[in-house]
Amino acid sequence: MAKRTTKKKAPAKPKLKRPSFKLSSQQKLILGSLFIILGVLLFISFVSFLFTGKEDQSLLSEFPSRQIEAKNWASQLGAKLSEWFITKGFGLPSFIFSGLLFLSGVYVSLNLNLAKLRKHWIWGTLIVIWLSILLGFFTHKYDILGGVIGYEMNHFFQDYIGKIGTALLLAFGLIVYLAIRFKMTGDTFVNLFKRAKSNIKDDFKTVENTNTSEDIVPIDNSLSEEAEAIKSVYEIPLENLEPTIAKHSKPTDTTDTKTEAPRKVEVVVNKPEAEVEMKVEVTEEEKSETDNLADKLVEDFGQFDPTLELSNFQFPPLDLLKKYDNEGISIDQDELEENKDRIVETLNNYKIGITSISATIGPTVTLYEIVPEAGIRISKIKNLEDDIALSLSALGIRIIAPIPGKGTIGIEVPNKKATIVSMHSAIASKKFQSSKMQLPIALGKTISNETMVVDLAKMPHLLMAGATGQGKSVGLNAVLTSLLYKKHPAEVKFVLVDPKKVELTLFNKIERHYLAKLPDSEDAIITDNTKVINTLNSLCIEMDNRYELLKNAFCRNIAEYNKKFKERKLNPNDGHQFLPYIVLVVDEFADLIMTAGKEVETPIARLAQLARAIGIHLIIATQRPSVNVITGIIKANFPARIAFRVTSKIDSRTILDGAGADQLIGRGDMLYTQGNDLIRIQCAFVDTPEVERITEFIGGQKAYPDAYLLPEFVGEEGGTNLDIDIADRDKLFKEAAEIIVTAQQGSASLLQRKLKLGYNRAGRLIDQLEAAGIVGGFEGSKARQVLVPDLLALEQLLANETQD
Numbered sequence: 001m002a003k004r005t006t007k008k009k010a011p012a013k014p015k016l017k018r019p020s021f022k023l024s025s026q027q028k029l030i031l032g033s034l035f036i037i038l039g040v041l042l043f044i045s046f047v048s049f050l051f052t053g054k055e056d057q058s059l060l061s062e063f064p065s066r067q068i069e070a071k072n073w074a075s076q077l078g079a080k081l082s083e084w085f086i087t088k089g090f091g092l093p094s095f096i097f098s099g100l101l102f103l104s105g106v107y108v109s110l111n112l113n114l115a116k117l118r119k120h121w122i123w124g125t126l127i128v129i130w131l132s133i134l135l136g137f138f139t140h141k142y143d144i145l146g147g148v149i150g151y152e153m154n155h156f157f158q159d160y161i162g163k164i165g166t167a168l169l170l171a172f173g174l175i176v177y178l179a180i181r182f183k184m185t186g187d188t189f190v191n192l193f194k195r196a197k198s199n200i201k202d203d204f205k206t207v208e209n210t211n212t213s214e215d216i217v218p219i220d221n222s223l224s225e226e227a228e229a230i231k232s233v234y235e236i237p238l239e240n241l242e243p244t245i246a247k248h249s250k251p252t253d254t255t256d257t258k259t260e261a262p263r264k265v266e267v268v269v270n271k272p273e274a275e276v277e278m279k280v281e282v283t284e285e286e287k288s289e290t291d292n293l294a295d296k297l298v299e300d301f302g303q304f305d306p307t308l309e310l311s312n313f314q315f316p317p318l319d320l321l322k323k324y325d326n327e328g329i330s331i332d333q334d335e336l337e338e339n340k341d342r343i344v345e346t347l348n349n350y351k352i353g354i355t356s357i358s359a360t361i362g363p364t365v366t367l368y369e370i371v372p373e374a375g376i377r378i379s380k381i382k383n384l385e386d387d388i389a390l391s392l393s394a395l396g397i398r399i400i401a402p403i404p405g406k407g408t409i410g411i412e413v414p415n416k417k418a419t420i421v422s423m424h425s426a427i428a429s430k431k432f433q434s435s436k437m438q439l440p441i442a443l444g445k446t447i448s449n450e451t452m453v454v455d456l457a458k459m460p461h462l463l464m465a466g467a468t469g470q471g472k473s474v475g476l477n478a479v480l481t482s483l484l485y486k487k488h489p490a491e492v493k494f495v496l497v498d499p500k501k502v503e504l505t506l507f508n509k510i511e512r513h514y515l516a517k518l519p520d521s522e523d524a525i526i527t528d529n530t531k532v533i534n535t536l537n538s539l540c541i542e543m544d545n546r547y548e549l550l551k552n553a554f555c556r557n558i559a560e561y562n563k564k565f566k567e568r569k570l571n572p573n574d575g576h577q578f579l580p581y582i583v584l585v586v587d588e589f590a591d592l593i594m595t596a597g598k599e600v601e602t603p604i605a606r607l608a609q610l611a612r613a614i615g616i617h618l619i620i621a622t623q624r625p626s627v628n629v630i631t632g633i634i635k636a637n638f639p640a641r642i643a644f645r646v647t648s649k650i651d652s653r654t655i656l657d658g659a660g661a662d663q664l665i666g667r668g669d670m671l672y673t674q675g676n677d678l679i680r681i682q683c684a685f686v687d688t689p690e691v692e693r694i695t696e697f698i699g700g701q702k703a704y705p706d707a708y709l710l711p712e713f714v715g716e717e718g719g720t721n722l723d724i725d726i727a728d729r730d731k732l733f734k735e736a737a738e739i740i741v742t743a744q745q746g747s748a749s750l751l752q753r754k755l756k757l758g759y760n761r762a763g764r765l766i767d768q769l770e771a772a773g774i775v776g777g778f779e780g781s782k783a784r785q786v787l788v789p790d791l792l793a794l795e796q797l798l799a800n801e802t803q804d
């Protein structure tokens, strides 16, 4: 005990505080860069010394002096350093020192293992000495090969052990180096010899193999010739049909994938200097289970190819589309001059001077760009729009003041002779063919004759409006045709709603390729407004299902999801599947809103708000763009809009939030906006016979067994299912029954009021009451008949039910 106390009380030895040389990261970076710079400086000096050394030699004794100019690229310091290291030092091997300095810089600044660096320095210095002696061995005077040290050391050895002895000593030095540095043994040399022999044998084998592989070449050639033939028939280069789904790759050898991680691999490193064998142990990075599985599946079966089921599907050839004679832009010089003179004259009449005017001739309109004189207000020109139009006596003058991003004023004047923009030219354009968009659409040509290709997936929904006969249906057909020319049936599906019953019927032929429908419906194209409600709700369910899939797959959008699915990272047994884009096209939206009102507006708004990420895109066309048809909520979710000619400024405002559409000239002349600028486009023209040819071409090919089936939706009327299970009844069933029986009035609104319920729940309750025989069937606008006279009878009825 006593011992312990004494120990405790012994005064603690004051710890010697050793000066700490620990550098902070910043200091290391500074020191490291200094080394690197020194290394580079040394290297530059040495290289320069090889060229300028002789000239500088005579001046060396006078260094340092400001009066002398050294030839070395690093001046006097460079000349001096080179003199010390090369001439008076180790000769050319001194270059290694510059390398070592550079390496030190890298090690220090990157905070790498300094023990290794020390090793590099020791071995580096030994190599310098050995090389210096070796080079000195071959010289008979002081020179830069081995430097003074190399020369003197050689002499020293040669005086004692002679030339042969020195040579043997050098050889011995090399062996020592190899044995220690690379752990070489006698066996290594034997192996080396054996390997050299087998290498020669292998070489012979490869020569034989190349001879046999030549035999396969003709088969490959014939295949590629066949592919070439397909290409030439249909003109569209297959690789351009994007996104082309990767072809099924051949199963590869999987033997080396079966190993478990982590594992040790033997790597044989062949050192070039002496062909020394070294065993390096490499630990492989541990991979996660799913990745491993996915990689293995991809290796075994290739990436998932959604087009496999219809792998022989041929895209429609371009010659199904009509070419027009008057397609090229014809320049009528007289018309141009005449219009120019009139514009200048009219503006002059209103005291608006012009400094310059230029013209761009588009397919239907010519854009005159004018630069007004300084000090002229733009609003003045804008106000004169009607007057200018009058004096140019042309319909549809549009004034753009100023042209966004240009600072000029544009006056669009319709051409006397409009040229047709054929769908053929739009589809054949390089822009469309080489587009990598997800859902590319060739809309037509801009005023500068460029083909306008837009991505529906980016829009993400499109609103199309225009008075009757101005080109809406043609526009819709152009959109659908574009997608048919670019997307495989596995990649996109259409849901077509056509209350007019005639516009989209042609697409019936491609039902089993490209259309989606409800499970129980006969026709894929929906012409009945009540069915539209079911379809829209079904699309909402599809949307919710897709969101669930995306959530489970940790993906943010359909593109990511499909990529993951193709890479086989998603298990089909968990419900995952390749998701095609779904494009919902609604023609005559106004008609739909008039008949079904809120019932369509709600799911449309829901889809428009949420469906973009999961690949459901909406295209809505309407003749009457009034505010009660295109409501605020719909407008807010349709930033991309196309306006054909409309009859009033108000309609134009409803679609485009500004005037312009009322000044168009019709026949496919349109304004397109994706939220900011208005672009004037001449819509590509695709006629009914062309669409017919395309759909026939596709329809004639092998198809899926059925159209793409949307999830089943049981509508409100579907709820009148008379065998509703008692257990499935609403919790408020009994209460509701009592209210109905007491009031003797079978109406849902009564339940809504009394029980403070929403319409849907009240409706469901009424259905359940009907199923239980408490109220009668649906009688249109009248309230349902109550079949139970009083509460007592109700009690009995319910009691009997439970006994059954």
Ligand SMILES: Nc1ncnc2c1ncn2[C@@H]1O[C@H](COP(=O)(O)OP(=O)(O)OP(=O)(O)O)[C@@H](O)[C@H]1O
Pocket: 420, 421, 466, 467, 468, 469, 470, 471, 472, 473, 474, 475, 623, 667, 668, 669, 682, 683, 684, 685, 686
């Ligand atoms: N891009 C175009 N290029 C040339 N002519 C066109 C173009 N688009 C439409 N037209 C002409 O206008 C006519 C009417 O077009 P379309 O049938 O598309 O009108 P619409 O707006 O759908 O009319 P409705 O609403 O009554 O169906 C076409 O038959 C055609 O002659």
